[in-house]
Amino acid sequence: MTGRGSFRPEISLRVREALHGYGFILIWVLGFALFTALPLAQTFHYSVNQVTVTAASINLSFVEWANYTRALFTDPNFVELLVGYTIETLVSVPIVLIFAMIIAMFLNLKFRLKGVFRVIFFLPIVITSGPVIKELTAQGAASAPGIASLPAVVEFLEQLPRALRTPVEYLLTSFILILWFSGVQILIYLSSLQKVDRSIYEAAAIDGASSWEIFWKIILPSLSTATVVNAVYTIVTLSHFSENKVIRYIYDQTYDVQGGIGYASALAFIYFGVMIILLGIVYLFLMQWAKRKA
Amino acid sequence: MQQVLHHPIIERLRGLLFGSRARRGLTFTAALYALLIAIGFVYLQPLLFMFITSIKSPNDLLNPMVQWVPTELYLGNYLKAYRVLDYPNTLVTSVLISMTPSLLQTAVASLVGYGLARYRFWGKPLIFALLLATFIIPPQNTVIPQMLTYRDLGLLGNPLALILPALMGQGFRSAIFVLIFYQSFISLPKVLEESARLDGASDLRIFFTIAVPSALPAYIVSFIFSTVWYWNETFLTAIFLEGGVTTLPMQLSRFTQAYENLYPPGTVNIFDRLNEAVKMSGTFLNILPLLVIYFVLQRWFVESVEMTGITGE
Numbered sequence: 001m002t003g004r005g006s007f008r009p010e011i012s013l014r015v016r017e018a019l020h021g022y023g024f025i026l027i028w029v030l031g032f033a034l035f036t037a038l039p040l041a042q043t044f045h046y047s048v049n050q051v052t053v054t055a056a057s058i059n060l061s062f063v064e065w066a067n068y069t070r071a072l073f074t075d076p077n078f079v080e081l082l083v084g085y086t087i088e089t090l091v092s093v094p095i096v097l098i099f100a101m102i103i104a105m106f107l108n109l110k111f112r113l114k115g116v117f118r119v120i121f122f123l124p125i126v127i128t129s130g131p132v133i134k135e136l137t138a139q140g141a142a143s144a145p146g147i148a149s150l151p152a153v154v155e156f157l158e159q160l161p162r163a164l165r166t167p168v169e170y171l172l173t174s175f176i177l178i179l180w181f182s183g184v185q186i187l188i189y190l191s192s193l194q195k196v197d198r199s200i201y202e203a204a205a206i207d208g209a210s211s212w213e214i215f216w217k218i219i220l221p222s223l224s225t226a227t228v229v230n231a232v233y234t235i236v237t238l239s240h241f242s243e244n245k246v247i248r249y250i251y252d253q254t255y256d257v258q259g260g261i262g263y264a265s266a267l268a269f270i271y272f273g274v275m276i277i278l279l280g281i282v283y284l285f286l287m288q289w290a291k292r293k294a
Numbered sequence: 295m296q297q298v299l300h301h302p303i304i305e306r307l308r309g310l311l312f313g314s315r316a317r318r319g320l321t322f323t324a325a326l327y328a329l330l331i332a333i334g335f336v337y338l339q340p341l342l343f344m345f346i347t348s349i350k351s352p353n354d355l356l357n358p359m360v361q362w363v364p365t366e367l368y369l370g371n372y373l374k375a376y377r378v379l380d381y382p383n384t385l386v387t388s389v390l391i392s393m394t395p396s397l398l399q400t401a402v403a404s405l406v407g408y409g410l411a412r413y414r415f416w417g418k419p420l421i422f423a424l425l426l427a428t429f430i431i432p433p434q435n436t437v438i439p440q441m442l443t444y445r446d447l448g449l450l451g452n453p454l455a456l457i458l459p460a461l462m463g464q465g466f467r468s469a470i471f472v473l474i475f476y477q478s479f480i481s482l483p484k485v486l487e488e489s490a491r492l493d494g495a496s497d498l499r500i501f502f503t504i505a506v507p508s509a510l511p512a513y514i515v516s517f518i519f520s521t522v523w524y525w526n527e528t529f530l531t532a533i534f535l536e537g538g539v540t541t542l543p544m545q546l547s548r549f550t551q552a553y554e555n556l557y558p559p560g561t562v563n564i565f566d567r568l569n570e571a572v573k574m575s576g577t578f579l580n581i582l583p584l585l586v587i588y589f590v591l592q593r594w595f596v597e598s599v600e601m602t603g604i605t606g607e
Contacts, residue, residue, distance in 0.1 A: 017413055020497050024409025025421060027402060028472070031462025035440065036428050042439035058442060106330060111323070118596045119588075120334045123341070125595060126522055126584045132577055134547070176336055187598065232430075240432055242529040250434050251529075261438055268434045275432065 047265035060262075067266030077249065078267060082274055084166075085246045089238055089278055091167045092178045096234045097227060100182040104189030105219070125183035134243050137177065181237060185230040192226035193219070224290035231282050239275045246271050348372065348575040355571055374566075375575035378553045379545050385583065388525060388541040391453055395460035396520035399471060400513060402463040407475025408505055412487070429469040433529055441533055451538020456524075456531065466527050471516045478512040479505060515598040518591060522584060546580045549573060 047067055049060040071078050103121055107114065153172065157165055171178075196219070204214050238244070250267045253259030342362075347355075351368035375381075410418065440459075444450045459465050463472065482505070490500050506513070528543045535541065545552060553568045588595060 014414070018415035021409050021413025021415040023497070024413065024501075025406050027461075028406040028463035029421075031402075031459065031464040032424055032428065035459045035462060035464035036431065036436060039436035039439040040431065043435050046438065053442070103333065106326070109326070111326060117330050117334055119592050120337050122592075122596050123337050123588070125519075126588045127341075127581050128526065132526075132543075132546075132581055176340065179336055180340075236430055240529075242527075242532075247432070247434060247529070254438065264434075265438060268432065272432055272435050275430075279430070 043265045043268060046262050047269050049262050051260055051262040051265075053261060063262070067263050068270065070263065071267050071270055078246075078270075081246050081249055082271070085239075085244065085271075086274065086278065087167050088170055088174075089235060091171055092181070092238060093231055093234050093282060095171075095175075095178050096182045096185060097230055099179055100185035100189050100230060101223065101227075103182070103186050104193055107186070107190055108193045121186060122183055124180045125187075128180050128183070133177065133180070181234065184233060184237075188226050188230055188233070189223060192223050196222050221290075224286075228283065228286050228290065231286055232279060235275070235279055235282060239271075239278075344574045344578050347571050348375075348578050350571045352569065352571070355569055368571075371571045371575040372579070374553075374557070374572050375579055378549060378556055378572075379542065379576055379579060380540075381542075381579060384540055384542045384545050387539050388543070389583070391456065391531065391535070391539065391541050392521045392524035394453065395456050395465050396517055396524055398457060399460040399463070399465040399468055399520050400516045402461065403468055403471035403516060404475045404506070404509065404513065405501075406463055406472045407477075408479050408501055410472070411476050411479035412484075412505075425469040425472055428464065429467065437530065437533055444534065451535055453535070453539060455534035465520075466523055466530065467520075471520060474516055475509065475512055478509050482508055515594055518587070518594055519598070522587070525584060542580050542583075546576055549576050 046060070048062065048064060050063050050066075052059045107118055107121065157169060160168060200218060201214060204218060209217070241247070250264050250271065253267060254261060254264040256263075346362060346364065348371055349367055349369070350364045351366055351370070354364045354366070354368070357365075410421065440455075441450065444452075444455045449455050456465075460468070486504050486508075487500050490504055495503070525541075526543065528547060531541055532544055532547070535544065550568060550573075553572065557566055557568070559567060
């Protein structure tokens with residue numbers, strides 16, 4: 001104690017502040033190493049091995065990239081599931097963003113019964129969980145009521161080229177489900193909208209700008225940061241959702257005799273890679289857009 | 295013609311219908327409410343559907359005439375679902391399993407958020423990058439080794455398997471909570487803390503006596519959101535708690551199996567077979583506690599952003 005006290009004055013204030021700061025985040029850094037970095041590295045290690053688990057031990061035999069090539073070139077389901085996931089994500093993200101933006105702009109207005117509508121619109125925050133969504137989908141409560149089975153719609157779908165049909169079909173059958181993923185996004189948009197000084201709208205209106213112009217020239221640019229945040233949030237939530245087909249497949253493979261932990265780990269890394277690429281594409285696209293707006 | 299169009303009464307009517315600079319017109323108001331109600335219906339429809347199906351008697355289910363209005367209020371489905379879910383037990387378990395990690399996660403996230411907001415040190419961008427990484431990395435990329443480690447330690451099925459990561463800031467969506475606290479501490483004025491420091495208070499003392507009370511809304515919002523997310527999380531809980539404790543969502547996901555254990559299909563009469571009404575009762579019982587929390591604490595949900603001082607970055 002005395003020893004520490006004696007050289008304390010020699011440490012500059014700057015270093016002391018940094019040390020105290022590290023003190024606050026130390027537990028998180030340790031946690032990151034233990035519960036994120038280490039398991040991630042181990043999962044990667046499993047993914048290049050054939051893993052057999054017995055009651056007493058875990059046996060590894062190195063197989064290089066065999067699990068990865070099997071997933072991408074031999075597995076009859078996985079690539080198809082990945083393509084489906086990519087299409088669903090790329091369809092869902094713009095819908096969630098646009099929808100959340102519209103609702104946030106509504107909630108930013110002043111009108112009667114606003115409180116009631118606000119309570120209803122934020123319901124998804126509490127209810128969106130795997131088993132509940134699964135039960136609702138199974139009972140047909142998640143699709144836009146009846147639209148996908150209307151004869152005219154079915155005929156229209158048959159006319160479409162295959163590449164377009166899957167996204168449109170997905171859109172029709174899961175429209176409500178997609179909307180259920182927009183709770184937090186509305187909150188984020190709303191907070192950005194409330195930051196915009198109301199006098200800017202007034203000034204623009206006095207200068208003769210229409211609501212349409214105000215939306216494109218003032219509101220939308222002020223939402224660009226929130227849009228990037230929301231896009232990332234949406235992609236991550238959809239990709240982590242426990243009823244996601246790819247995740248279910250990976251989970252099943254973990255306990256499968258044919259698959260096993262090594263194979264499931266490889267699948268997990270490929271999935272992670274695809275997710276990062278998707279995030280990257282959407283992020284770059286939105287950044288480009290935000291820059292043009294600014 | 296021109297004269298008629300600009301007649302004062304027509305002008306006033308137009309103002310009423312289409313609005314003026316000062317106020318909105320009737321058309322706009324009507325359109326606004328129509329859209330709001332339509333969107334509100336999108337959110338309420340599954341809940342209504344769930345609730346109405348859950349009170350349908352077996353006769354109503356078979357009757358194609360009965361869609362939205364059941365002929366009687368039938369509570370038999372709830373009795374069955376209540377038994378199948380083992381409701382009192384799983385409910386208490388769910389509450390404990392979601393609240394304990396949430397409490398710890400909130401406490402740790404506030405420490406980390408405070409450290410990031412108030413201290414200058416080297417490597418801060420790296421910490422933020424790693425925080426983002428913990429948010430993005432899918433759970434299935436880290437869960438298997440954790441599961442195997444817990445198995446070796448005999449912790450599989452033990453709530454500690456969820457509590458330990460939360461205690462070290464690696465719980466479910468911890469990164470979001472760290473960012474919430476970072477934002478709310480950074481938006482708080484520093485003056486009080488600085489004067490306390492001049493008076494010789496230690497860092498931890500300043501944190502607990504000045505920073506924590508002033509960021510109270512952030513604590514409440516984080517705790518509520520964390521509890522709800524833990525409650526709804528089924529991937530991690532299924533893997534870590536399987537074979538040990540059972541939460542409500544876990545029991546719901548194996549509802550069919552549990553039902554057939556209680557009411558074997560061969561032995562019960564046709565009205566006691568598993569039908570969608572019983573399943574919907576189970577689903578409704580599952581979200582009922584969340585709905586109650588939501589309606590009681592709705593202010594904390596809908597105003598969470600304003601209350602925590604998040605600025606949207």
